Amino acid sequence: MTFSRTARWATGWLLAAAWALSFPLFSSLAPHRLWGWCAAAGYLGAAAATALGRRRAALAAALLGAVAVPLLWLVLTGQGQSEVTVIERSARLLLESGRLYVDRPAHVGEYTPYLPGMALLGIPRALLGGDGSGDGWAVRLLGDARIWCAAVLFGCLWAARQLLGGGPGGAPGGAAGRLLPVLVASPVVALPLAVSGVDLPLAGLCCLALAAAAAGRPALAGAALAGACALKWTALPAVAVAVALLAACRGGRPAVRCALVAAGGTALLVLPAALLQPAELWRQVFAFPTGRAEVPTPASSPLPGHLLAELGSWGWYLTVGLLLTGGLAVALSLLARPPRTVVAAADRLALGLTLAFLLAPAGRFGYLALPVLLSVWARSVTVPGVSRVVTGSFRLRLRPSDGRPGVRSERPGGHFA
Secondary structure, three states, X not given: OOXXXXXXXXXXHHHHHXXXXXXXXXXXXXXXHHHHHHHHHHHHHHHHHHHOOOHHHHHHHHHHHHHHHHHHHHHHOOOXXXXXXXXXXXXXXXXXXXXXXXXXXXXXXXXXXXXXXXXXXXXHHHXXXXXXXXXOHHHHHHHOHHHHHHHHHHHHHHHHHHHOOOOOOOOOOHHHHHHHHHHHHOHHHHHHHXXXXXXXXXXXXHHHHHHXXXXXXXXXXXXXXXXXXXXXXXXXXXXXXXXXXXXHHHOHHHHHHHHHHHHHHHHHHHHHHHHHOHHHHHHHHHHXXXXXXXXXXXXXXXXXXXXXXXXXXXXXXXXXXXXXXXXXXXXXXXXXXXXXXXXXXXXXXXXXXXHHHHHOOOEOHHHHHHHHHHHHHHHHOOOOOOEEEEEOOEEEEXXXXXXXXXXXXXXXXXXXX
């Protein structure tokens, strides 16, 4: 049985609504339950509008219900996951004492499992003052870390689109061009955007790094990678993928330049905190997320790595061994068959991150949203039926059917030869 395009879209919105409704039914977190009710209403409205042939109205309903309403409500009422207050506390400590981490944290809420770059997203709250409970709506809105996490994500996605020819006169058309707003409206982005936002800047910077590598901009790619690696150490696989993409498409010198900028930028952002609080950085950024700190991490979804780690010390070492083996396999694949397009690079990074999240000693199902976002984003900036490859001083348009260059070659400046 063949479904029409309208039926497929309506079914997708209905599935998203069913997923959203699971949060009011099963989640113990109030922000998640609120998001679930709002998003379910938006997705059901999108399904109805799709059935009536109103695709723009469908997207608007999904964005309103899954993003705008819950985000504004949670921000203006000062609700959210603990990650929001953790980021804002880090920024306050940074401005007050030059330190980022609470010394000898006694409970989960005092841990900061992020590298120093994440504190920068909490600086607006620290500068505006207030604790979110008695502040005016402007202070709450402009100071909330989620708003700045979203700003980094959307700013990076916009810049990546420009690098890949998505500006005026070069915007991808067809279904690919509409994937990005649908992605934002989907639970993959809408849920973390509304309740925490903490993984969104990492995703945006990874997308920008891959786009810059594909466009032959090694310094920009390295700077984006440095920003990502200064947020979370889980961004490290993106360095290998971006360097491999540059090496395959531009040669060894740009790849080395990218790696050096990434390493130098990361060191510049991370080393001050590492020198000032080395024990706390290790305890809170590395030991805590992997389940080796005095306080157990709340990231305990029943993923394979966590289930193995729960069996005892030997299980923890086994899952770490499997994690390293998976990372080595992905690294070897980059050497044997390096990616040559944005889609291939994003898929390879998504594969590596998926293995890492599945095999990590501690993790959450929500972490898997990042690989999905990367793969869908790459397809949203690619012209349907055409893969873009950067080689030498030309950008070639390849036909997927035979992989041979098309009739025209496009110079990096956007003019056809």
